[in-house]
Amino acid sequence: MRMEVNINEVIERLYEPAKEFVIENQIARVSSLQRKFRIGYMTAAKIMDRLEENGIVGPYAGSQPRKVLVQK
Numbered sequence: 001m002r003m004e005v006n007i008n009e010v011i012e013r014l015y016e017p018a019k020e021f022v023i024e025n026q027i028a029r030v031s032s033l034q035r036k037f038r039i040g041y042m043t044a045a046k047i048m049d050r051l052e053e054n055g056i057v058g059p060y061a062g063s064q065p066r067k068v069l070v071q072k
Helices: 007-025 030-037 041-053
Strands: none
Touching (some): 007 030, 007 041
């Protein structure tokens, strides 16, 4: 039996832990979220976009990591 997973539910569940991870480590990379939470690129990118919308990280900067705007 295959379990259907709604990406929005995954994002909701992981948003706060991801926010804490980014602020604690002062690293905002999609690949870091992928490794830490064992999620795919699309899910990690959507979490990063939400972090940007909420003022936690700066905008996409090409190959550079995003700037973390919130200090611990």
